[in-house]
Each structure stands twice: as C-alpha cells, then as structure tokens.
Amino acid sequence: MPETVNGVVFGILALASIGGAVAMLTTRNVIHAAFWLLEVMLAVAGLFLLLSAEFLALVQVLVYAGAVSVLMLFVIMLTLRRREDAIRPLDASWGAAALALLFGAIIYVGVAASSFTLGAMPDEVPDVEALGTLLFSLDGGWVFPFEIASLVLLVALVGAVWWSKEEDR
Amino acid sequence: MGYVAVIPLLPALAFAILAPLSGELRNRLRGVAVAGMAGSLVLSVIAFFQTWPGGHAEHPVWHVTFPLAEISGKPLEMGLMLDPISAAMLLVITIVGMCVQIYSLGYMHRDGRVGWYYAALSLFTAAMLLLVLADNFLLLYMAWEVMGLCSYLLIGFWHEQEAPRKASQKAFLTTRVGDVGFAIGLFAMYNAAGTFSFEGVLGSAASWAPGAATLVALMLLFGAMGKSAQVPLHVWLPDAMAGPTPASALIHAATMVAAGVYLVARALPIFEVSGVALTVTLWVGAITAMVGGLLAAVQHDIKKVLAYSTISQLGYMFIALGAGSVVAAMFHLVTHAFFKSLLFLGAGVIIHASHTQDMREMGGLAKHLKITTITFTAGSLALAGVFPFSGFWSKDEILAVLLHEQQYGVFVIALIAAFITAFYVARLWFRVFMGPEQSDELHEAHTSMLAPMVLLASITTVIGIGGYWFAEFLGHHGAWPEPKIYLPSLVAAGAGLALGWWAYGRMNVVLNTRPLKHRAGYAYDMLSMKLYFDLTYDTFVIKPYMRLALAFAIFDFKRIDGVVNGVARSWRTLSDRGWKFDRTVIDGAVNASASGARALGSRLRRIQVGRVQAYQRYVVGAVVLLMLWTVVKGA
Amino acid sequence: MQVGLEVFLGLAAVLFALGLYGAISKKSAVMVLMSLELMAVAVNINLVAFSRFLTPEAMTGQFFTIFTMVVSAAEIGLGLALVLAIYRQSRSIELAGMNRLKG
Numbered sequence: 001m002p003e004t005v006n007g008v009v010f011g012i013l014a015l016a017s018i019g020g021a022v023a024m025l026t027t028r029n030v031i032h033a034a035f036w037l038l039e040v041m042l043a044v045a046g047l048f049l050l051l052s053a054e055f056l057a058l059v060q061v062l063v064y065a066g067a068v069s070v071l072m073l074f075v076i077m078l079t080l081r082r083r084e085d086a087i088r089p090l091d092a093s094w095g096a097a098a099l100a101l102l103f104g105a106i107i108y109v110g111v112a113a114s115s116f117t118l119g120a121m122p123d124e125v126p127d128v129e130a131l132g133t134l135l136f137s138l139d140g141g142w143v144f145p146f147e148i149a150s151l152v153l154l155v156a157l158v159g160a161v162w163w164s165k166e167e168d169r
Numbered sequence: 170m171g172y173v174a175v176i177p178l179l180p181a182l183a184f185a186i187l188a189p190l191s192g193e194l195r196n197r198l199r200g201v202a203v204a205g206m207a208g209s210l211v212l213s214v215i216a217f218f219q220t221w222p223g224g225h226a227e228h229p230v231w232h233v234t235f236p237l238a239e240i241s242g243k244p245l246e247m248g249l250m251l252d253p254i255s256a257a258m259l260l261v262i263t264i265v266g267m268c269v270q271i272y273s274l275g276y277m278h279r280d281g282r283v284g285w286y287y288a289a290l291s292l293f294t295a296a297m298l299l300l301v302l303a304d305n306f307l308l309l310y311m312a313w314e315v316m317g318l319c320s321y322l323l324i325g326f327w328h329e330q331e332a333p334r335k336a337s338q339k340a341f342l343t344t345r346v347g348d349v350g351f352a353i354g355l356f357a358m359y360n361a362a363g364t365f366s367f368e369g370v371l372g373s374a375a376s377w378a379p380g381a382a383t384l385v386a387l388m389l390l391f392g393a394m395g396k397s398a399q400v401p402l403h404v405w406l407p408d409a410m411a412g413p414t415p416a417s418a419l420i421h422a423a424t425m426v427a428a429g430v431y432l433v434a435r436a437l438p439i440f441e442v443s444g445v446a447l448t449v450t451l452w453v454g455a456i457t458a459m460v461g462g463l464l465a466a467v468q469h470d471i472k473k474v475l476a477y478s479t480i481s482q483l484g485y486m487f488i489a490l491g492a493g494s495v496v497a498a499m500f501h502l503v504t505h506a507f508f509k510s511l512l513f514l515g516a517g518v519i520i521h522a523s524h525t526q527d528m529r530e531m532g533g534l535a536k537h538l539k540i541t542t543i544t545f546t547a548g549s550l551a552l553a554g555v556f557p558f559s560g561f562w563s564k565d566e567i568l569a570v571l572l573h574e575q576q577y578g579v580f581v582i583a584l585i586a587a588f589i590t591a592f593y594v595a596r597l598w599f600r601v602f603m604g605p606e607q608s609d610e611l612h613e614a615h616t617s618m619l620a621p622m623v624l625l626a627s628i629t630t631v632i633g634i635g636g637y638w639f640a641e642f643l644g645h646h647g648a649w650p651e652p653k654i655y656l657p658s659l660v661a662a663g664a665g666l667a668l669g670w671w672a673y674g675r676m677n678v679v680l681n682t683r684p685l686k687h688r689a690g691y692a693y694d695m696l697s698m699k700l701y702f703d704l705t706y707d708t709f710v711i712k713p714y715m716r717l718a719l720a721f722a723i724f725d726f727k728r729i730d731g732v733v734n735g736v737a738r739s740w741r742t743l744s745d746r747g748w749k750f751d752r753t754v755i756d757g758a759v760n761a762s763a764s765g766a767r768a769l770g771s772r773l774r775r776i777q778v779g780r781v782q783a784y785q786r787y788v789v790g791a792v793v794l795l796m797l798w799t800v801v802k803g804a
Numbered sequence: 805m806q807v808g809l810e811v812f813l814g815l816a817a818v819l820f821a822l823g824l825y826g827a828i829s830k831k832s833a834v835m836v837l838m839s840l841e842l843m844a845v846a847v848n849i850n851l852v853a854f855s856r857f858l859t860p861e862a863m864t865g866q867f868f869t870i871f872t873m874v875v876s877a878a879e880i881g882l883g884l885a886l887v888l889a890i891y892r893q894s895r896s897i898e899l900a901g902m903n904r905l906k907g
Contacts, residue, residue, distance in 0.1 A: 006807050007807050010807045014811075014815045017815070017819060018815070018819065021818075021819055021822040021823070022822065024826070024838065024842070025825065030832060030834060033835060034834075034838065037838050037842070040819075040845065041841075044845050044848070044849060047812075047815075047849060048852055051852050051855075051856040052856060053852045053855070053869075055866070056848075056852060056870070059870070060845075060873075064841065064845065068841060068877065071880065071881070072834060072837070072838060072880075075834055075884045075887055078888065078891070079887065079888070079891045079897050081895075088831075088835075089831075091831050091832075091835075092829065093828070096824075096825050096829035097825055097829070099828065100821045100822070100824045100828075101821065103821050103824055104818060104820075104821035107813075107820075108817065111810055111813050111814065111817070122856075122857070122860045126860070126861060126863065130863075131863055131866060134862075134867075135867065135870075142867050145871060146870075149870070149871050149874040149875075150874075153874055153877065153878055155878075156878030156879075156882050157881065159882055160881040160882050160884075160885035161885075162885075163882070163888070163889045164884075164885040
C-alpha cells in the first residue's frame with residue numbers, strides 16, 4: 001500500500017475516531033452517545049486493518065461494534081422509563097478536563113522524549129494463519145493464557161447472570 | 170531379624186489409629202486392633218521358631234541398641250533383644266492376647282465403648298511386648314508403667330459405677346507403691362553399675378559392694394511384688410476384677426501380673442549375689458501361695474476366687490525364683506498364663522449365662538454349657554495340678570527345685586498350698602457346674618467366645634509334656650518328673666479335690682455351710698475378712714492419711730489462706746493506687762491518643778465522599794502524579 | 805505522509821484522554837462504562853501499533869490485545885449487570901445517588 005494512501009486513510013480514520021469520541025462525550029442523548037461509540041469502534045477496526053491486524057479488526061467489529069454496543073443500547077433502554085430520560089445534562093467539568101489534559105500532555109512529553117519515532121513500519125508481516133498457529137501451539141504459544149481467558153469469560157458470564165437476575169435471593 | 174521390632178509396634182499402631190477417633194468410628198474399627206494382634210502373633214511365632222532350639226540364655230539371638238543420650242560421659246543406650254525367655258514370653262502374650270481379643274468380640278459386642286476397650290487392650294499388649302523385648306531395665310520400667318496405666322484404664326472401664334472406679338484407683342496406687350521401690354532399685358543399680366542394660370548390670374553384679382546387690386535386689390523385688398500382687402501388696406488384684414472379664418484374663422491373670430516374675434527372673438543373678446534377697450523372695454512367695462489359696466477358698470465371687478488363685482500361683486512362681494530356678498518359674502508362668510486365662514474366659518461365659526458373679530446363685534451349668542464345662546474342667550484340673558494337665562508338670566518342677574535346694578519347710582508349704590488349691594478348685598467346680606439349677610434360661614456362648622477357650626484348653630492339656638524341652642530351650646538341663654515328687658503332689662491334689670467333693674459335690678442340693686463356718690469360728694472370720702489386709706491398710710494407712718490430709722486442709726485454710734489473704738489485701742491496696750494512676754495517667758494518654766485519632770478521622774472522612782467518581786479522580790490524579798514524576802525523572 | 809509509530813501513540817493518547825475525561829465527569833453509569841471502553845480501545849491501539857512496529861513476527865501485542873478484549877468484554881458484561889441490579893434497587897443509574905457507602 002503506497003505511503004500516501006496510508007497517510008490519507010490514517011488521517012480519515014483518526015479524524016473519525018477522535019471526532020466520534022468527542023461527539024460521544026458532547027451529545028446530550030445517551031442513545032446517540034452509544035451510536036457514536038459504535039462509530040469510534042468501527043474507526044478503530046479500520047486502524048487495526050491499517051496496522052495489518054486483520055484478525056483483531058474482525059474481533060473489534062464483532063465484539064465492540066456488535067456485542068458491546070448492542071448491550072449498551074439494551075441497558076440504556078431498560079433503564080429508561082420515558083423517552084425524555086435519554087436527554088441528559090452535559091456534565092461538563094473543568095477539573096476533569098484539566099486532569100485529562102494534563103494526562104495527555106504528560107503522555108505527549110513522554111512519547112516525544114522517547115526514541116519510538118525511529119521506527120518505520122516493517123513491510124512484511126505474518127498473516128492471520130501465523131497468528132492462529134502461534135495462538136494455539138503448545139510449545140512457546142499462547143494456548144494456556146487463551147484457555148485461562150476463556151475461563152475468565154465464563155466466570156464473568158456466570159457473575160453477570162447472577163447479578164442481573166430478578167431479586168429473589 | 171528386624172521384624173522383631175515390629176511385634177510391639179503393630180498393637181501400638183492399632184492404638185494410635187483407634188485412640189484419636191470418635192467413639193462411634195472407633196467401635197466400628199475395632200477390627201484394626203484384632204488385625205494388629207494377629208500380625209504380632211504371626212511374627213512372634215516366626216521369632217520363636219527362629220530362636221529354637223535356644224540354649225545359650227546369655228547370648229541374645231537378636232540385639233539392637235540405639236544411643237539415646239550421654240549422661241556425664243556414660244552413654245545411655247536403649248534397645249531391643251530377643252533371647253529364649255523373650256521368645257517364650259512373646260508367644261504366650263500374643264497367643265493369650267489373640268484369644269482374648271477374639272473372645273472380646275463376642276463378650277463386649279453390646280458395650281457402647283468397645284472401641285476404647287480395644288484401643289486400651291492394644292496399648293497394653295504393645296507395652297507388654299515391649300517389656301519382654303527390652304534389653305535394659307529402664308526401658309522395661311517404662312513399658313511397666315504404661316502397662317500400669319492400661320491396667321488402670323481397663324479396671325475402671327465401666328467408670329460410671331463406683332466399684333470399678335475405686336478399684337482402678339486402688340490398683341494404680343498400690344502398684345505405684347511397688348513402683349517407687351522399683352525406681353529406687355533402678356537408681357541404686359545405676360549407681361552401682363553405671364548402666365541399665367541387662368548385659369552390663371548382670372555381668373558386673375558379682376563385683377558390686379555387698380550391700381548394693383541386696384538393696385537393688387530387694388527394691389526390684391518390691392516392685393515385682395506390687396505388680397505381681399504378692400503379699401502384702403496383693404490387695405489390689407481381687408478388686409481389679411471389677412474390670413471386664415476378658416481384660417482380667419489378659420492383664421490380671423496371664424501377662425501383666427507375670428511381669429513381676431519376669432523382672433525377677435531377669436534380675437536373678439543380682440539376687441544370687443545377694444543371697445538374702447533370694448531367701449526373702451522364697452518366703453514372700455511361700456506366704457503368698459498360702460494366703461492366696463486360703464482366701465480363695467472362702468470367696469463367693471467366682472472372679473475373686475480366680476483372682477486369689479492367681480495371687481497364690483504367682484506366689485508359686487516366686488517360690489521357684491527364690492529357690493534360684495528361672496526355668497521352673499518361667500515354665501509355671503507359661504502354663505499358668507494359659508490355664509488361668511482359660512479359666513477367666515470360662516468365668517466370663519458363666520457370668521454371662523447366669524447373670525451373676527456369686528457362686529451361691531449358680532449351679533447345674535454342666536447340662537447346658539457343654540463346651541464351656543469341658544474347657545473349664547481342663548483349666549480347673551490344670552490349676553489343681555492333676556496329671557496330665559499343664560499345671561501338674563510345672564508345679565512338679567517347682568517342687569523338684571525346692572527338694573533339690575533342700576528347702577523342706579517351703580516344700581511342705583507348697584504341698585499344703587497345692588492341697589488348698591485343689592480344694593477351692595473343686596469347690597468352684599461343683600458349685601458352678603453341679604447341683605441344682607438356679608436359673609432357667611442358661612445358654613451357651615457364641616462361637617467367637619468358645620473358639621479361643623477350646624484353643625487354650627487344648628494348649629493347657631498338652632503343653633505340660635513340653636517342660637523338658639522348655640528347660641533345654643532356656644539353656645538348662647531338662648528333667649522328667651520323679652515319683653518322690655509327683656506322688657506327694659498328686660496325693661495333695663487328690664486329697665484337696667476329694668475334700669472339695671465331700672463338702673460341695675456329694676449331695677445334689679445347695680450345701681448349707683453355716684454350721685461348718687460356725688465350727689471354724691474365728692479362723693473363718695479371719696479369712697472372710699481377707700486376713701485383715703484391707704482393714705489394716707484402711708486403719709493404718711488410708712485413714713491416717715486422710716486425717717493428715719484433713720489436717721493439712723485445715724492448716725491450709727487457717728494459716729496458708731491467712732497468708733494468702735494478707736498478701737491479697739496488701740495487693741489490693743497496691744492495686745487501688747495503681748488504679749488511680751491508671752485513671753489519670755495511662756487512661757489519659759490512651760484517651761488523648763483516641764481523641765487525636767478521632768479528630769484526624771473526622772478530617773479524613775471528608776475525603777470519603779462516597780461517590781465513585783470522586784475516588785476515580787483521586788486515582789487518576791495519583792496516576793498522573795506518578796507519570797509526571799517518571800517523565801520528569803526520565804527526561 | 806509518513807505514518808510512524810508516534811502518530812498512532814498520539815492518536816491513542818488523545819482517545820485515552822477523552823475516555824478519561826468522560827469516565828470522571830459523566831454522571832450516568834452507562835456513560836461512564838462507555839468512556840471506559842474508549843480507554844480500553846485506546847490501549848488496544850497502542851498494543852497493536854507496538855506489535856506492528858517493534859515485534860512484527862512474534863505479534864506479542866496482538867495477543868495482549870486479545871486478552872485485554874476478553875477482560876474488557878467481561879468487564880462490560882459485569883458492569884452492565886451491576887448497572888441493572890442497581891437500577892432495580894434504586895430506580896436510578898445516577899452515580900451521584902450512589903453514596904450509601906459514604907463514611
């Protein structure tokens with residue numbers, strides 16, 4: 001992929017994600033905010049594609065854009081008694097903004113001071129097949145962490161069901 | 170031959186398994202004790218045959234020692250050894266122990282604490298086996314004490330009732346009197362020889378100071394008299410019959426009471442050096458044999474008859490020891506262990522059948538309890554010394570020794586004792602098995618109780634002939650009975666049996682012995698009061714002791730308590746001062762720190778606003794500060 | 805236009821800072837959870853970018869991303885279940901109202 005196209009695509013995606021995030025935080029409607037989050041997730045999936053992480057891009061779409069956003073919308077709608085409740089105050093906070101800005105500034109200083117800028121994107125990278133092989137190989141692979149992660153998910157699932165079931169305990 | 174060490178270990182293991190369990194589980198797992206016993210029995214048989222044909226008594230077949238400590242330069246070693254005497258004792262203990270344990274399965278099966286009974290029995294067996302395997306007097310003494318504890322536990326097994334409780338205390342304290350003597354003997358022994366091991370002590374006994382050997386021997390004898398219920402320390406054994414009958418068979422007939430004989434037999438070289446001690450032993454035995462026999466003849470409780478009979482027979486063994494014959498004593502110990510435990514087991518069946526221990530309320534059991542009658546008769550004849558049962562042979566050997574040592578006085582006493590023995594045996598037998606039936610629901614015991622009795626009866630019948638080889642096994646010259654000894658012995662036994670028959674078996678009615686007793690007058694009273702031993706102890710030892718204790722208690726109350734109270738009063742005054750100091754200074758400091766903490770807390774609680782996002786801000790703020798520090802430092 | 809590692813890091817930092825702002829300023833529990841997702845995504849961008857630029861063969865960052873996704877999925881599931889439970893109790897998802905643990 002030519003450098004220019006790369007740069008242009010990155011610019012669009014970065015704009016989309018940052019813009020989406022800003023819109024999410026500034027909209028007064030919670031449902032709109034959820035949709036803006038969905039937009040950010042899709043943009044980030046595009047960024048993953050740009051970084052040759054095709055598998056992660058797919059997972060990003062499936063998990064975040066699909067499952068998590070839908071879950072958000074469900075909960076929002078379950079906890080809304082009237083349509084008008086979706087409209088909320090902006091909750092602007094100068095202190096929080098200052099803290100976040102300070103945080104970003106420090107990161108900027110940290111990155112600028114480090115030597116990461118030297119790295120140019122390597123041309124050749126392994127594809128999804130290599131990722132899968134590495135993920136599921138016993139020898140030097142990631143199969144044990146992967147299985148433990150599945151256990152974590154299972155426990156979270158049980159916990160979520162336990163917490164959200166009707167009040168009869 | 171290291172497996173010999175496992176012999177006492179198996180019952181000990183059974184105890185260790187059973188003891189910590191709950192009562193319920195213990196009751197169900199009583200088989201563990203039986204299994205441990207069976208293992209010991211098998212190993213003992215193997216050990217016996219590996220020791221066969223024996224011979225050299227002074228060289229153990231197997232010997233192992235472990236250095237335990239060093240006392241002022243002298244090593245203190247403990248170990249186990251197996252020699253012919255040990256091997257014979259092992260066999261006796263394990264056979265009788267096995268029989269008793271199997272018998273108890275039937276006898277005790279309705280008892281709620283049968284598991285504990287088996288645990289105590291296992292511990293006892295372990296201690297007794299350790300005692301006969303010990304290669305030194307100290308280890309022997311330890312096992313001896315453990316046995317004393319088990320005896321206490323088993324006599325007082327039914328501690329809900331008054332009699333067993335008192336009997337167990339009496340047994341414990343009386344034997345303890347003897348054990349103090351034993352302990353003094355041990356100290357004197359160590360002082361003289363500088364070691365406890367059989368080898369070292371017995372080897373050097375000849376070179377001790379003249380008085381030392383006598384002191385050690387007499388003190389050891391005193392300990393043995395306590396354990397083996399010799400006059401005057403015999404009073405505990407008849408009372409010990411309050412325990413379960415099978416336990417009496419094992420502990421108070423076959424094994425533990427024989428430990429005293431075993432001890433004296435082991436230490437006999439010291440006695441021989443002393444000479445005086447030997448004579449004392451002889452006469453203690455003679456008096457005990459007479460007293461035990463006489464008292465057995467007037468008892469009505471079947472178990473007490475057997476208990477006094479045991480005392481008398483143990484006296485016989487002491488006579489043999491006093492005459493210097495280990496072989497005769499040990500042989501009588503072995504035969505007596507078998508026939509007396511048989512008699513006790515039989516007595517258990519009889520008591521179960523007729524629901525009483527009083528012989529006056531028994532009778533006519535022969536028709537209903539066939540197997541018990543046959544086995545009990547075998548035991549009775551052995552006790553009376555009738556050919557060919559085992560008691561005849563061993564008693565004969567003792568009499569032969571007496572004649573050989575020219576102890577004619579004791580020889581006559583022994584003959585009279587044999588006559589009395591035969592008399593009370595006949596009295597017991599005719600009272601229980603003949604005569605009118607006094608109960609209509611007599612029933613034979615369960616097979617698990619009869620089988621051990623049959624085994625013991627057959628051993629009792631045939632073992633006597635082995636006397637010759639037993640002597641050879643212990644390293645002495647065996648001898649067959651001579652007419653000049655067995656004829657008087659048989660005449661005495663026959664006369665006793667005949668008198669017993671004349672008095673109790675002649676008429677098929679309950680004999681009214683009151684006129685007889687009246688004619689005997691004072692003599693009978695004396696006997697029925699147990700020759701005033703208990704009364705004497707009660708009057709001259711226990712009552713004064715109690716009075717002394719009371720006096721001490723009063724002294725305690727008046728003087729010591731006065732002192733204590735005085736101390737308490739001054740202490741209280743001091744405390745009052747301390748209290749005031751406490752209130753002002755210490756409490757002040759504590760309160761000050763408390764109010765300081767409270768003030769600090771009320772400031773700090775403002776941070777705890779309870780809103781999630783406030784906490785979030787603290788966290789993020791802290792993270793930002795940390796990052797700031799990292800970046801600034803890195804840059 | 806050269807797209808280097810620092811550009812991705814900068815983008816991730818901006819997204820993270822935005823998420824942070826939302827997480828500490830929003831008073832609705834759902835909005836806070838969304839902001840947390842934004843932060844998690846920013847972290848993922850960082851991880852993938854590091855993986856792409858520094859360890860393209862081992863793909864360590866990508867595996868880490870998989871696990872952070874797992875954890876954040878679990879977190880969002882549990883978080884939303886909690887929100888529902890709280891809503892059932894107090895008929896509100898306002899974080900300002902959740903101060904019963906105040907000391």
